[in-house]
Amino acid sequence: MNQVQNFEIFAPKLVDRKEYFSAGHRACQGCGEVLALRHILKALGDDVVVANATGCMEIISSGYPQSAWEVPYVHVAFENAAAVGSGVEAALKALRRKGRIADRYVKTIAVAGDGGTCDIGLQALSGAMERGHDMIFFCLDNEAYMNTGIQRSSATPFMAATTTSPAGEAIPGQRTWKKNVPEIMVAHKVPYVATACPSYPIDLINKVKKAAAVRGPAYIHVFSMCPTGWRCASEITIKMGRLAVETGVFPLYEVENGKYRLTMEVPEKLRPVEDYLKLQGRFRHLTPADIEKIQKQVHREWEILLNKVECLQPW
Amino acid sequence: MGKRVGMEVAIAAAEAVALCNIDVAAVYPITPQSHIAEHMADIIHDGRIDAEFITVESEHSAISALAGASAAGARAYTATSSQGLMLMHEILPIVSAMRLPVCMANANRAVSGPLNIWNDHTDIMPQRDSGWICLFTENGQEAIDLSIMSFKIAEDPEVMLPCVVNIDGFQLTHMIEPLEFPSQAEVAKFLPPRKPFAQLHPDNPISMGCFAMPDTYAETVKAKEEALRGSKKVVTRVFAEWAKRFGRKYNVVETYRAKDADTLMLTMGSMGETAATAVDEMRKAGRKVGLVKLRLWRPFPVEEIKAAVAGCKTLIVMDRAISTGGAGGPVATDVKSILYGEKKRPRILNVIAGLGGRDLTVGDFVNMFDLAKKKKDEPFEFYGVRE
Numbered sequence: 092m093n094q095v096q097n098f099e100i101f102a103p104k105l106v107d108r109k110e111y112f113s114a115g116h117r118a119c120q121g122c123g124e125v126l127a128l129r130h131i132l133k134a135l136g137d138d139v140v141v142a143n144a145t146g147c148m149e150i151i152s153s154g155y156p157q158s159a160w161e162v163p164y165v166h167v168a169f170e171n172a173a174a175v176g177s178g179v180e181a182a183l184k185a186l187r188r189k190g191r192i193a194d195r196y197v198k199t200i201a202v203a204g205d206g207g208t209c210d211i212g213l214q215a216l217s218g219a220m221e222r223g224h225d226m227i228f229f230c231l232d233n234e235a236y237m238n239t240g241i242q243r244s245s246a247t248p249f250m251a252a253t254t255t256s257p258a259g260e261a262i263p264g265q266r267t268w269k270k271n272v273p274e275i276m277v278a279h280k281v282p283y284v285a286t287a288c289p290s291y292p293i294d295l296i297n298k299v300k301k302a303a304a305v306r307g308p309a310y311i312h313v314f315s316m317c318p319t320g321w322r323c324a325s326e327i328t329i330k331m332g333r334l335a336v337e338t339g340v341f342p343l344y345e346v347e348n349g350k351y352r353l354t355m356e357v358p359e360k361l362r363p364v365e366d367y368l369k370l371q372g373r374f375r376h377l378t379p380a381d382i383e384k385i386q387k388q389v390h391r392e393w394e395i396l397l398n399k400v401e402c403l404q405p406w
Numbered sequence: 407m408g409k410r411v412g413m414e415v416a417i418a419a420a421e422a423v424a425l426c427n428i429d430v431a432a433v434y435p436i437t438p439q440s441h442i443a444e445h446m447a448d449i450i451h452d453g454r455i456d457a458e459f460i461t462v463e464s465e466h467s468a469i470s471a472l473a474g475a476s477a478a479g480a481r482a483y484t485a486t487s488s489q490g491l492m493l494m495h496e497i498l499p500i501v502s503a504m505r506l507p508v509c510m511a512n513a514n515r516a517v518s519g520p521l522n523i524w525n526d527h528t529d530i531m532p533q534r535d536s537g538w539i540c541l542f543t544e545n546g547q548e549a550i551d552l553s554i555m556s557f558k559i560a561e562d563p564e565v566m567l568p569c570v571v572n573i574d575g576f577q578l579t580h581m582i583e584p585l586e587f588p589s590q591a592e593v594a595k596f597l598p599p600r601k602p603f604a605q606l607h608p609d610n611p612i613s614m615g616c617f618a619m620p621d622t623y624a625e626t627v628k629a630k631e632e633a634l635r636g637s638k639k640v641v642t643r644v645f646a647e648w649a650k651r652f653g654r655k656y657n658v659v660e661t662y663r664a665k666d667a668d669t670l671m672l673t674m675g676s677m678g679e680t681a682a683t684a685v686d687e688m689r690k691a692g693r694k695v696g697l698v699k700l701r702l703w704r705p706f707p708v709e710e711i712k713a714a715v716a717g718c719k720t721l722i723v724m725d726r727a728i729s730t731g732g733a734g735g736p737v738a739t740d741v742k743s744i745l746y747g748e749k750k751r752p753r754i755l756n757v758i759a760g761l762g763g764r765d766l767t768v769g770d771f772v773n774m775f776d777l778a779k780k781k782k783d784e785p786f787e788f789y790g791v792r793e
Contacts, residue, residue: 137608137611138608139608140478140606140607140608142474149617150617153613153615153616153617154616154617154618154619155616155617155618155619155622156616156622157616158613158616160611160613161611162608162611163606163607163608163610163611163612163613164606164611164612164613164614165473165474165477165606165613165614165615166614166615166616166617167470167473167474167497167500167504167615168470168496168497168500170466171466171467171470171473171497173467174462174466174467174468174470174471174474175470175471175473175474175477176474177432177460177462177467177470177471177474178430178432178460178470178471178472178473178474178475178476178477178478178480178482179474179475179477179478179606180474181430181432181458181460181471181475181480182429182430182458182474182475182476182477182478182479182480182482183478183607184458185429185430185456185457185458185480186429186478186479186480188456189429189456189599191429191479191599192479192605192607192609193607193609197607197608214463214464214467215463215464215466215467215470217463218462218463218464218467219467221463222460222461222462
């Protein structure tokens with residue numbers, strides 16, 4: 092596809108061998124979120140401070156007196172990771188300037204789930220990005236409130252069954268389409284916005300490194316497979332991420348100063364969404380007509396994205 | 407000692423904080439705090455102090471940003487009021503549990519609804535159990551002095567707790583008073599830059615804000631309780647150091663003409679001065695009345711209150727808030743509670759007054775003292791409120 096430019100060289104040997112998120116945490120088998128976190132931290136290295144929202148990653152990593160974090164880590168509450176990160180970033184800046192901490196650059200990142208990003212944390216995120224803090228915000232999107240027991244969020248896909256959008260006789264699952272937060276971030280004129288998925292670790296790492304090089308706000312939306320919440324087998328986690336990308340359900344792209352670019356080679360013809368949907372219990376109730384409706388929407392969104400890639404110029 | 411200047415109290419509060427070498431301020435505007443926020447902005451934008459200024463999108467984010475900043479080792483400050491403080495509510499006990507010495511001014515204002523921007527204490531009362539040191543100011547000079555002292559108290563290694571300085575909205579914040587500022591050099595000697603016990607930095611990676619299972623949560627609650635209770639002696643120590651350096655003496659509980667009084671009134675905040683005038687007038691008329699003023703609300707100065715009211719027959723506790731559907735005003739409820747076990751205790755009347763900016767004159771305080779003449783005691787009563 093001629094839209095794909097500057098295709099990153101596959102270089103697994105360059106990935107940091109050091110682990111910044113230690114083993115022994117309490118994540119479920121096949122957790123895509125914790126896998127993403129591991130790669131993100133490898134890409135960032137030692138000089139980082141993490142502000143984490145309440146959620147799966149917080150609960151599996153930080154039960155007192157244990158911690159899986161090898162880098163400085165703070166958790167305050169659910170909706171405020173971006174605000175806490177804002178404060179950390181401001182403090183590091185002030186204290187460095189005033190000679191009260193080592194004179195070297197330390198990156199601030201904020202990490203939240205889709206609830207902590209797209210729903211309850213959206214205001215704090217919008218504020219932090221608008222103010223232009225030097226911070227990367229990561230949304231680890233597993234498409235529902237998995238930590239509290241699989242309740243729907245605004246990032247839950249259309250018709251997916253969750254515990255608050257069950258596949259009922261009258262209402263068959265989630266009634267709304269997934270909220271597009273990366274677009275909201277682009278609308279904030281955030282200089283670097285990307286989507287990523289741990290099924291494509293090198294792509295993810297490259298994006299994190301790129302975001303880390305920005306001296307300002309950056310946002311990465313990470314599609315994070317959740318076998319527990321999606322009702323699929325834990326050993327097919329990586330496959331699920333790949334299917335989401337190959338079907339066009341979750342395209343991988345980046346937006347640098349308003350310029351869109353697809354970052355993964357996508358076949359001329361997208362795979363049918365059914366390949367992705369049929370492996371998940373949350374879509375078990377879908378009729379062929381429902382699948383067709385979803386297929387149409389995926390194609391429409393894909394066309395919109397390709398349009399942006401072709402037409403939009405950098406700011 | 408600096409010279410006296412005429413200045414609005416809200417602006418003076420910001421000027422006081424500017425002397426404190428803060429590293430990060432985060433504010434969101436709300437009446438009647440806005441002059442503090444605006445003046446902080448002026449000070450930082452003019453480059454008078456070296457600090458980061460975060461114009462957050464809500465008070466919730468203000469306190470959250472300061473939690474992050476304080477965890478990273480910064481001296482962090484915010485100011486708020488009423489709905490803003492209510493919006494912070496969720497984060498307040500987390501800040502104290504994390505033992506972060508964030509300092510805040512609260513321009514006391516009534517809580518909605520109905521919406522009301524004027525002064526009472528209904529905003530701070532829902533926050534009283536959040537583990538913050540809670541001070542009340544009676545005039546502009548106290549707003550300056552306590553704002554500076556609050557950092558020293560909060561950051562003391564024995565304390566490490568956040569602190570809120572209450573400055574009555576409008577009735578104090580918008581008054582122009584003759585005020586005295588200590589010099590920058592004097593404050594720098596009194597309050598050196600913050601030395602955090604722990605901070606977020608890769609040179610020593612630590613995890614902060616970890617969750618606690620049932621086997622450890624209760625211990626954290628107890629630890630916070632002991633730290634807050636224990637902070638009283640640090641408050642007293644800092645007050646004493648202040649008196650030595652700057653000549654103005656403060657106590658956690660103040661008394662006025664209370665020694666031989668048979669009737670005492672207990673107040674908090676700016677009403678103390680009006681009440682004192684009422685006491686003077688009644689004393690002139692031969693009435694044995696006096697005043698107890700609570701400067702420290704949390705930790706509750708149990709021993710000092712007991713000592714202050716020991717000799718009186720009747721104690722009138724004036725509350726500017728009410729625990730709706732509860733036992734009465736929050737101050738009176740606590741005062742009654744600590745005196746319950748005393749063999750000799752005064753009769754306690756609870757007056758709820760001055761809500762939502764309802765003005766209280768010297769005459770009103772005389773009337774409130776006269777409630778002591780009533781035969782039958784109510785658990786509490788509203789003063790000056792229409793049926």
